[in-house]
Amino acid sequence: MTAEPFDAIVLAGGSGSRMGGVDKPALEVHGRSMLTTALAAVAGAAATVVVGPRRPELDSTIRQVQESPRGSGPVSALAAGLREAGGSAVVAVLAADLPTLTADAVDRLRDTLRGGTDAAFAIDETGRVQFLLGVWRRDVLAARLAALDGLSNQAMKSLVPHGFATVQMSGISDCDTAEDLAAARAADDAGPASIVDARAAIRRRIETLPALELSPLAAVGGVLAQPLVSVDALPRLDTSAMDGYAVSGPGPWQLDAAVRYAGSADEVVLDPGHAVRIATGAHLPTGATAVIRDEHAGLDGQTLSRRPDAPDRDDTRRRGEDWAPGAPLAPGGTPVTAALASLARSAEVTELLVRGPVRAHVVVTGDEIRRDGPLRDGQTRDSLGPVLPHYLSWCGLRAEADTHLRDTAGGFDELLAAGTIDADVIVIVGATGGGAADHLRHALGRAGARMVVNGVRCRPGGSQVVAVLPDERVVLGLPGNPYAAVATVLLTAPSIAAALTGAPRPVPVSGAVANAAELAPAGTRAHTPRIVPVTRQPDGAWVGVSQVRTAHLGALVGADALAVIEPGTPDGGHAELLLLPR
Template identity: 55%
Template sequence: MTAADAIVLAGGRASRMGGVDKPAIVIGGRSMLDAALDSVRECGEIVVVGPHRPELAARIQQVREVPPGSGPVAAIGTGLSALGPDPSPWIVVLAADMPFLTADTVRELLRRAAESTTDAVFAIDGSGRPQYLVGVWRRSALAAALAGLDSLVNQPMKAIVPTETTSVELPGTGDCDTEEEVRRARETLAATTTRLDLTEARARLVTDLTPLVAYEAHLDEVGGAALAAPIVTAGALPRFDVSAMDGYAVCGDDGPWQLRRDIGFAGGARPVGLLPGEAVRIATGAHVPDGTTSVLRDEFAAITGDELTRLPDTPLRGDIRRRGEDQMVGDLLAPAGTRVTTALRSAAASVEVTSGLVRGPVRARVVMTGDEIRSTGPLQTGQTRDSIGPVLPDILAGLGVHVVDRVHLRDTAHGFDDMLTATAGFDLLVVVGATGGGAADQLRTAIARAEARIVVPRLSMRPGGSTVVAELPTGPTILGLPGNPFAAIAVLLALTPSIVAGRTAAPPPRSLRGPLHNAADIAGPIQRITPARHAPEGGYTGDTSVRTAHLAGLIDRDGLVIVPPDATDGTIVEFLPLQH
């Protein structure tokens, strides 16, 4: 990082909050002063200007502007004078009323300052305003600006701002000047830092995501959707009395029967009615003639000339499926929320129903992030092959999601903002990478700028803790997966069924469970997910370690197991099957 010293202003009167000590207000488990000091921890000398605070580390110099409360320009002047005899060429100036400041914010300001020819670099907050108390100054320019004033007391910041500056939009630079802003900041931090176990995360996805709009569709075209209204039968099943077996339709309980020469075929003409003592050859599914009392199946029948008799010691059975014995017109075939599967489509067709009111299927766009990722062509220095983007559509299809396209997002200043704005044509945005807290991990800040609602802030699980799920105001769900290939696939398998359930207003899927025979060798202090095989005696055997940078650990595995914290051998665990 570019060498710099820091001045932190911590003496504001907070007049709009009744004169409270604003830098000491605790948000997200730490004071706003602590947030500012943590963000400048890599600087050389650090000066805090404000009332003395005995809890601060000894390396932090504390001074007070004179008179106290005489404004930020006076405070900056006091702080600059307090810096030691070996000054750095750059000065970071921060106000201690911004709970979302991070070291990445300061690193980015210093990087821009080193590349710029101007005398100061200031952050721009989410509303587009320059924040003159979140900036980096050339020491010489700051000293000259202060020296050019007759007095530093109660001067506005614009009195010392250079004519030419550089501005950069950065997350976390909004201040807290009112009690309402403090309340919102506390809610935001709670929503973005809480780690959920899978049970709670899934419950939130099922109940908190907004269901898709229902529409009428042909059932053969919407596999993976869910019914938005019940399906009731439009025709009886069977539609008429049919033979349940290949054999003979007979009239009368006791033979012998006189066998006629006509035959009843499924889909063919119905044989004329039987008289007592008559029988006619009939196929499975054929409409039985009037007068039929039962069907004598082939294996129970004996024929001599034109005479049909029942073989000795064979059971008396009807073997006729009567009209409507499975479904009558108006019966409930499937309730709302039922998934549109091959079984549902077939059953609906059998009762003359081919369309219904549905939600879904969920349509997804897959986004691979990072300049280092390359899908095709030879790898250049520093690049790595996209090893999971090509397989995600198949995995998502098996989870009931239809992938509409797959794109690569380069590391640009506004790429994530553009991605979260152009949301037509899909319901789920699957983003691989950029979910952590590093300088290149911009998804979370873009989510905040887009005013998306966080549903799952993070997971209490290894790997996959950096996962985030949010809902955009325009409708689509964002599933932010870790860039690590194994973690991305593990989280995808664990969360996608619940996302589909929430968006289609369907019940959550039933889980597969069984004993994990070597759970004690895998379990840790938090939930873990690892590849596993079916055990010959039933249950599973899990891998005790896995290389997460690729998917080689999934070769010859049957699925993944979710291992609770501190599990013992034989603990019942959830199993996520792999598609092969």
């Protein structure tokens, strides 16, 4: 429901006077700075401006500006930010001292603005209106700024229009004092995150893999850690682009008996006025000046000439026509596909510096799970483990081994211990819920893992876990039932692969879902998207399945994608699509 583009202005003035003059936006809460939290909350903005002292660590796509004079207050800072913002009709404004702010909060304000109001602001748990957490109509904000008698040291209330809306929220209190900061750091931030925030946390808190030198074929599935540069020219020599004749000088030409074949090392010298037969891909004889293809040539005995109706063209591929030695062929950060591996070999590149391919180890948990042999009472066939590598590969993870883990309290401790599993990602199926046999979260805590994602607000897949062990191996915990596990892999695994390899952040694909209102009606688990199978119709629209049995993958048979549908999306509204492998 928040499809309208928006720009974001983040006020990060830096000086916390009631905290001893510290750089307040740089203070960390739960492992990240409050400025980072603010930027994650507006990650979907078309343009983002940070107002305050220059911060070299910020991404180059983020615009930075300082209000003038420095320290002249939030209104002056807001005006400076608006001058640097993009052209979106909606502008989100927030301070960089909201340590538990999420993208959901910004989205709720944007949804409220859709009702035609001039601005929407958050109200915190104390009932206070947070004028530095709001969304504005750009033209209204610009007009209110222009109407002020000066910008310096103005209160934010002086900007507020008469027609504004408010949204009651929790978890948005700001940090003005050391006590506020201590309380924020002590608070439990381990609850479920939105999909946007979960992906941002994965990108921020998972370190990239070290770069390795691999052959182009072994590197498929990885990502270039440095640009791909050609070693030799292509073609390496002047070669014939067609079957025909290599000729020397102007015609007509005397046809010699020699024939130049591709790969031939025989020395052939053409004198002026002479020609020889030549095959596609063969390098030109010494003295040759051009190639005439068969259909453009006429032969009278041993005399060759260009046909009168043929174009005057040369079918020679000259050395370096495709690229010269040292030419850049692909930038760093490019995924190594089969095509890129082929390109490297064409350029005589024998080794690539890459991160990845990402190696995964699949662990299926549960006493009741049986892969092979007849089932006994109480057992369930492992219908997911054998096919999970197919879905992981689609998402950029190469499954190299698997394990079956029984439901014992200490089983995970041995599994997660350093040196037990040699993999970049340990993918664990089951044990992510709160049941008696669900030991994963406790085991991660005992192992000293840092939690990256502790649940996501979505259905199914809400119980998923992403954590990083002390040795930097990543753990992806999936729900136990097959449909939820596959939905989680498609939703989350591409972000893990991109974070580990340094690949660009995956760009979501979307499509119009014809029956979206039926699939995720308004009022059902507010702000919790539903993930459903959809099939593309001949007219380009997508149609979803409303009833899905999650104990097997039958709902995916014939489906083209999973759609992530927000509650209240109207019929024909757009949803993110998680494309299914074939």
